[in-house]
Amino acid sequence: MNSSIKDYIYDKLLPRVEKPGRYIGTEWNSVHKELKNINIRFAFCFPDTYEVGMSHLGMKILYHLLNDKEDIYCERVFAPWLDMEDLMREENIKLFSLETRDYIKDFDFVGFTLQYEMSYSNIINMLDLADIPKLSAERGEGDPFVVAGGPCAYNPEPLADIIDFFMLGEGEEQMLEVMDIYRKWKARGLTRVEFLDMVSTVPGVYVPAFYDVKYNKDGTIEDIKPNREGISLKVKKRLIKDLNKAYFPDKIIVPFINIVHDRIILEVFRGCTRGCRFCQAGMIYRPVRERTVEELLSIAEKLVESSGYEEISLSSLSTGDYSKLNELVEKLMSKYEKDRVGLSLPSLRIDSVSLKLMQDVQKVRKSGLTFAPEAGTQRMRDVINKNVTEEDLINSVGAAFDTGYSNVKLYFMIGLPTETMEDVDGIAELGHKVLERYYQVPKSQRGKGVNVTISTSCFVPKPFTPFQWEPQDTIESLRDKQKYLQHKLKRKGLSYNWHDPELSYMEAVFARGDRRLSKVLIRAWELGCKFDSWDQCFKYDLWMKAFKDCDLDPDFYTIRKRDLEEIMPWSHIDVGVTDKYLKKEYEKALKGETTRDCRINCTGCGINMLQEGGVC
Amino acid sequence: MMSIRLKFIKGYETKYISHLDLMRTFQRAIRRAGIPINYSKGFNPHPKMSFASALGIGLTSKGEYLDLVVEDEISGEEIMKRLNEYLPKGLRVIDAVTLEDKAKSAMSLVTHARYYMKLNFKHGIDIEKSLSDFLNSDVITVFKEQPKKNFQTVEVDIKPMIKEIKVLSKKGKSQIILDCLLASGSKANLKPQLLIDAIKNHIGSTFEVESIERIELYADRKGQFIPLLSIDNR
Numbered sequence: 101m102n103s104s105i106k107d108y109i110y111d112k113l114l115p116r117v118e119k120p121g122r123y124i125g126t127e128w129n130s131v132h133k134e135l136k137n138i139n140i141r142f143a144f145c146f147p148d149t150y151e152v153g154m155s156h157l158g159m160k161i162l163y164h165l166l167n168d169k170e171d172i173y174c175e176r177v178f179a180p181w182l183d184m185e186d187l188m189r190e191e192n193i194k195l196f197s198l199e200t201r202d203y204i205k206d207f208d209f210v211g212f213t214l215q216y217e218m219s220y221s222n223i224i225n226m227l228d229l230a231d232i233p234k235l236s237a238e239r240g241e242g243d244p245f246v247v248a249g250g251p252c253a254y255n256p257e258p259l260a261d262i263i264d265f266f267m268l269g270e271g272e273e274q275m276l277e278v279m280d281i282y283r284k285w286k287a288r289g290l291t292r293v294e295f296l297d298m299v300s301t302v303p304g305v306y307v308p309a310f311y312d313v314k315y316n317k318d319g320t321i322e323d324i325k326p327n328r329e330g331i332s333l334k335v336k337k338r339l340i341k342d343l344n345k346a347y348f349p350d351k352i353i354v355p356f357i358n359i360v361h362d363r364i365i366l367e368v369f370r371g372c373t374r375g376c377r378f379c380q381a382g383m384i385y386r387p388v389r390e391r392t393v394e395e396l397l398s399i400a401e402k403l404v405e406s407s408g409y410e411e412i413s414l415s416s417l418s419t420g421d422y423s424k425l426n427e428l429v430e431k432l433m434s435k436y437e438k439d440r441v442g443l444s445l446p447s448l449r450i451d452s453v454s455l456k457l458m459q460d461v462q463k464v465r466k467s468g469l470t471f472a473p474e475a476g477t478q479r480m481r482d483v484i485n486k487n488v489t490e491e492d493l494i495n496s497v498g499a500a501f502d503t504g505y506s507n508v509k510l511y512f513m514i515g516l517p518t519e520t521m522e523d524v525d526g527i528a529e530l531g532h533k534v535l536e537r538y539y540q541v542p543k544s545q546r547g548k549g550v551n552v553t554i555s556t557s558c559f560v561p562k563p564f565t566p567f568q569w570e571p572q573d574t575i576e577s578l579r580d581k582q583k584y585l586q587h588k589l590k591r592k593g594l595s596y597n598w599h600d601p602e603l604s605y606m607e608a609v610f611a612r613g614d615r616r617l618s619k620v621l622i623r624a625w626e627l628g629c630k631f632d633s634w635d636q637c638f639k640y641d642l643w644m645k646a647f648k649d650c651d652l653d654p655d656f657y658t659i660r661k662r663d664l665e666e667i668m669p670w671s672h673i674d675v676g677v678t679d680k681y682l683k684k685e686y687e688k689a690l691k692g693e694t695t696r697d698c699r700i701n702c703t704g705c706g707i708n709m710l711q712e713g714g715v716c
Numbered sequence: 717m718m719s720i721r722l723k724f725i726k727g728y729e730t731k732y733i734s735h736l737d738l739m740r741t742f743q744r745a746i747r748r749a750g751i752p753i754n755y756s757k758g759f760n761p762h763p764k765m766s767f768a769s770a771l772g773i774g775l776t777s778k779g780e781y782l783d784l785v786v787e788d789e790i791s792g793e794e795i796m797k798r799l800n801e802y803l804p805k806g807l808r809v810i811d812a813v814t815l816e817d818k819a820k821s822a823m824s825l826v827t828h829a830r831y832y833m834k835l836n837f838k839h840g841i842d843i844e845k846s847l848s849d850f851l852n853s854d855v856i857t858v859f860k861e862q863p864k865k866n867f868q869t870v871e872v873d874i875k876p877m878i879k880e881i882k883v884l885s886k887k888g889k890s891q892i893i894l895d896c897l898l899a900s901g902s903k904a905n906l907k908p909q910l911l912i913d914a915i916k917n918h919i920g921s922t923f924e925v926e927s928i929e930r931i932e933l934y935a936d937r938k939g940q941f942i943p944l945l946s947i948d949n950r
């Protein structure tokens with residue numbers, strides 16, 4: 101690319117945006133290569149701002165994984181913020197990578213990571229800014245391959261017309277296999293469709309164009325079938341058997357500007373055995389695979405040295421379940437105390453970790469503690485299989501209050517299957533009980549300025565969970581429940597936060613959507629939708645108009661109850677957890693029966709059969 | 717324990733890094749480099765380091781200063797060498813001295829700053845005449861926003877804060893580099909952007925700013941402008 105454009109972007113555009121630090125690209129540990137030695141250029145795109153994207157662990161891993169190969173250059177791209185986008189459009193500047201400021205339309209791959217459904221409109225916007233055809237079918241020889249992965253890729257269908265191929269599951273091995281095939285393809289000078297053919301042989305790679313979807317009159321799916329020779333009926337997700345042997349970079353980029361999680365993230369284990377029925381992550385990331393304490397210490401040491409970060413955060417779906425948590429925390433603390441590297445433990449479960457541990461760790465900062473009972477009554481918690489009792493909660497917050505904490509946050513969901521007003525009321529009651537517990541602490545011993553924050557999110561039924569057949573609660577009903585809680589939680593010391601039901605509604609459409617939604621996405625983008633996960637940008641009315649223009653009813657995807665035998669848009673995707681297991685769990689849920697943690701005893705979810713030599 | 721003063725360059729790659737982000741960037745580089753920096757006592761300990769003066773976003777500099785307090789005997793040379801291995805592109809330490817025990821902080825010493833401003837004029841403008849007109853006026857008023865007062869604007873006379881402006885060099889008929897010595901510090905502070913506004917008020921928008929670079933920070937010692945590195949060192 102013309103270097104004067106690169107300089108122009110840097111010297112003339114950046115002074116005119118609010119946060120130029122988002123677009124710099126020379127941060128410590130960012131990778132800069134001689135282009136003449138490069139065979140494959142990969143634009144790793146995060147469809148949100150720099151601050152959000154740079155906080156994401158998967159990106160850090162894959163960035164260095166690819167760049168460790170001599171002939172591959174992976175660069176980062178984030179969604180330019182509105183001010184930058186305006187300037188780019190005004191001055192006819194195309195979407196560029198951070199490291200070289202080259203236009204990504206000239207790259208070999210443009211890869212998106214799908215972390216949440218409401219980022220999809222940004223994908224369309226980024227393709228448009230990049231001047232890459234938005235529809236896969238419209239891309240020709242010489243265009244980059246537009247690929248995607250990440251948790252939302254397990255239901256890839258809403259993006260089926262846009263993405264050339266998806267990579268399902270954990271990418272550490274698969275990504276390099278795809279690159280190997282690409283090298284061969286490039287050397288032989290074959291066509292685009294020949295590459296898709298070749299790459300579809302890599303386990304976990306899904307080429308949507310190679311499947312046809314037929315619909316029934318009522319809009320449900322009649323069947324999904326491969327439309328060419330040699331394409332498998334089902335695509336299985338990829339899985340790393342032993343995390344201790346998986347690739348992990350010994351350095352990470354250290355941003356100049358403040359990002360959302362500005363620290364070292366230490367992934368202690370993957371997967372979760374709790375079996376919460378609302379939780380998609382708990383199903384799709386199975387099975388549990390722990391890193392050893394030694395491995396974690398060695399990763400921490402390399403990252404602390406190479407980054408200079410002053411904080412390590414342990415992260416997993418439920419970090420408190422790590423079998424050697426005490427040992428790990430002790431060792432990390434004794435090793436790093438004198439170097440002033442702090443430790444944080446986010447998202448601990450109230451029933452699985454002693455408060456003592458948290459206190460040790462959070463010695464310095466008496467910030468708030470968070471708890472996630474998720475539902476207000478025992479009945480409701482049994483339905484969702486959140487095996488926590490009221491007693492557990494009161495004991496834990498009590499212990500916290502006794503030792504001087506005065507700030508706790510409680511997370512709940514509303515709109516859960518079978519929920520009644522009694523369950524909603526239970527949320528308010530629990531809030532009051534927690535506050536009462538604070539007042540039981542003698543005045544002289546308790547922390548000042550009590551604040552119990554109750555947050556409710558709106559439940560979104562997700563694919564590959566026991567609730568995938570369930571309707572979502574209606575916007576009206578959700579709003580009524582929120583109003584009720586606002587009223588019930590008016591008291592000094594209590595505060596109540598809630599989420600817009602409209603956003604959860606749209607999320608629900610795309611979570612369980614089919615490939616007809618691709619055109620809705622494009623239409624919504626045409627109407628001006630982008631950055632939907634940002635309150636100030638989300639425009640519900642425009643989305644509704646997009647559905648109308650495309651002659652589709654969003655209620656079909658949200659508030660409709662599915663028949664147990666219905667063919668789901670993702671039924672050709674295999675995440676390991678079987679349909680049979682999900683159905684059984686669904687039936688138990690409706691009866692209010694719980695399922696035990698499968699760490700103790702296998703409960704037969706099927707993940708151990710996903711690949712040879714099962715892993716559980 | 718001892719105090720070290722570093723002089724560093726903030727170059728092209730880091731010109732958009734804000735003061736706060738620069739602070740964090742140095743803190744992390746210091747950690748990577750294993751420099752035994754001293755921490756403040758108390759509830760929330762922080763590394764003892766302070767910059768002489770914040771540099772506006774978009775400006776580069778050849779003369780920035782940073783004071784550090786370190787635990788052990790370690791030479792300025794050694795700190796410079798180690799830090800330069802661990803600073804991101806665009807930041808480079810170019811000099812270091814050990815300070816006297818009771819030395820004042822760089823921040824409290826600085827009174828003036830020198831800037832080179834590269835301006836591109838439209839054709840047919842008599843640059844010299846415009847500038848001398850500007851400098852010869854008795855008062856040079858300009859409207860200034862006050863961030864702490866809801867961005868209300870006040871009128872200020874910046875003339876007393878301009879110590880000197882001269883033409884450093886000229887390229888062709890339209891490009892000129894001005895050498896400006898301006899008040900900078902806690903007593904009086906003239907940001908170069910405000911000077912640009914003032915010039916534009918006076919002679920019209922006849923030019924565009926190509927770049928502004930800070931060259932040096934000084935302490936005014938009885939009319940002598942001494943670079944910060946030459947003060948209070950052993």
Ligand code: SF4
Pocket residue numbers: 373386387388698699701702703704705706707708716
């Ligand atoms: S196979 Fe058994 S032990 Fe493994 S995740 Fe599934 S239920 Fe749990």
